[in-house]
Amino acid sequence: MASSGTNPPPSSASGSSAGPPGEGGTAAWELLTTAAAAPARGRGRALQSALREAVRSGRLGAGTRLPASRELAADLGVSRGLVTEAYEQLTAEGYLRSGRGAGTWVSDAVRAAAREIRDLAPRPPGARADFRPGTPDLSLFPRAAWSAAHASVLARLPHHALGYPDPRGLPALRTALAALLARRRGVAADPERLMVCSGVAQATTLLGFALYGRGLRTVGMEDPGSPEHASLFASSGLGTVPLPLDAEGLAPGPLARSGVRAVVTTPSHQFPSGISYSPERRTELLEWARSVDGFVLEDDYDGDFRYDRAPVGALQGLDPERVVYTGSVSKSLAPGLRLGWLLAPRELLDELVERKRTMDLGNPSLDQAVLAEFIERGGYDRQLRRCQRAYRERRDALVTALATHFPGTEVSGIAAGLHVIARLPERYGPEPRFLRRAEEAGIALRPLADHGTARPADGHVRLVIGYAQLTPGGIQRGVRLLAEAVADR
Missing domain, CATH: 3.40.640.10 (Type I PLP-dependent aspartate aminotransferase-like (Major domain))
Incomplete structure (x- = not known):
């Protein structure tokens, strides 16, 4: 499956480094580009903040090798001293690690937190996973x-x-x-x-x-x-x-x-x-x-x-x-x-x-x-291609996760769009109990009944599940958490 452009750059295991800031497909470098355009007096702090957030959010994953300070400074159009200072500050804070002659890398210390945020963001306060339809992945904004x-x-x-x-x-x-x-x-x-x-x-x-x-x-x-x-x-x-x-x-x-x-x-x-x-x-x-x-x-x-x-x-x-x-x-x-x-x-x-x-x-x-x-x-056409790759991958992840954790579920409306209709087997009903347990577990859902006047008389649970705003990992984890929440106790 083609990369969506939202995954972290390759880690040290592959021997690759993060791509240059000018590559529009790497969301983390876009954050740095914006910071580099900040007023001169606050540019250093803006660069540090943007780099810190890129690591914290998981856009720069643990083990990612950062460009040399001279290269990054040239690409961003800032002084090398600003980049060096940012690297030193974040190394002191534990976000980065460096070794003489070995370059600068994203620290393993932030790996767990970064994965947790990346897999389930964005989410409403108190929610562990948000499957409500209608929201695109705003981190894909170019x-x-x-x-x-x-x-x-x-x-x-x-x-x-x-x-x-x-x-x-x-x-x-x-x-x-x-x-x-x-x-x-x-x-x-x-x-x-x-x-x-x-x-x-x-x-x-x-x-x-x-x-x-x-x-x-x-x-x-x-x-x-x-x-x-x-x-x-x-x-x-x-x-x-x-x-x-x-x-x-x-x-x-x-x-x-x-x-x-x-x-x-x-x-x-x-x-x-x-x-x-x-x-x-x-x-x-x-x-x-x-x-x-x-x-x-x-x-x-x-x-x-x-x-x-x-x-x-x-x-x-x-x-x-x-x-x-x-x-x-x-x-x-x-x-x-x-x-x-x-x-x-x-x-x-x-x-x-x-x-x-x-x-x-x-x-x-x-x-x-x-x-x-x-x-x-041509930027709009490129953006559509980028979104299509990302959302197709997420759709496939959702269909697979539902088949794994809710066997027998009928999924429809998957050929297009940013959501699917899921009809769960009767054993997961009745729907009010299912929705109540999901809410108690912090899983945000929208039933099909919210979108019309029909109220099916059978015992099936019918959901409109949005997947665009979650990464494949977030989808898999969210569906697993939902299955655990609604299991018979």
Whole structure:
């Protein structure tokens, strides 16, 4: 399995040293690169702190050989004295060890603590493992490449570009996103009809206001589905109607009888079931939208993460006038960036743009320019490949761990995304007792029942298990701890 870029650099056993700081695949060196850019007066302390944290967190594993002080100083663009002082300080503290003529290495003394933190981070206070879905691995954020794009943009961005932006978004970003989405997701992407938003959450709210202004009062939602959509539409005055799924997607009969004229869908990788809408069901859904003069909101939340074959293309490409397409960088980069997009049908565009203008006057120009630069120079494609390798490995680790510690478990929705559905054998039920024991043991879980209205009558435990935020080792350990917690006592 290809390396995800999050594992520690090779240890002394292999005779290798950590790669140079400029290599974007080594997260530890990216931390040092950021520290090297600190103000001159505090640069030494920042470098020591970043190096200490890289060792403590496990990004630099025990036994890793560090570059010579002269080499690291040259790569970071700092004085050799700063690096030498950092090495000496951390050696005195026990984080590093050195020998005359033998170089500098990460000390074995921090091995146990580093593994414990690396395997289970990030986790909520008091939790020993967090399997809740929806969170990517934030340590995969490409700090060095993003920092380089930021510096490049600042150096050449004209002054006028820092004024109030076009509420649709920076033209350069809309052009870059349109090309990216057409190439990767098969959408019909016109930059003039693309809006940059503060994530899918804002895109959904904007659409809610536009629909409300057209007289709609309810929107259909997949059941099971994402509970966040209901609260977002409620903020714009719209109610929601749960609509059941079958093996091919939204069931057409209940949809037709519901009386709604707009519906939220996740057709490429339904959340949380993991199914991909069949070609026939996609066609039926679009025919329904045309027949009621309505719209389909396509939340393409993780369309790029498909592991065993090419990703399924977006629904929007089949009918751009009936599908409102949304997506973001929340899973591929980081949710904290608050950068997403909305591709609007022509008849909704002016209303959506005006609502965006009055809501916040547009997203920050500098952030948009950095993302445009990152996409244009190939950084976004590289980031997606890096994440796909890491998440495929973690998916495989989860499936293996469940088979080992919960034999007989049925796992579905594994072809794509950042979570799976696990249906445990009846002997592990009832579900309330299972969840209670998991919580008592500090294992954070989310049952499938939290995502819909259905309450199965059988005794099976059904879980939506997120795996992106944990390393393979953390997944294996977390599943083992869960099995120990729920075993009969």
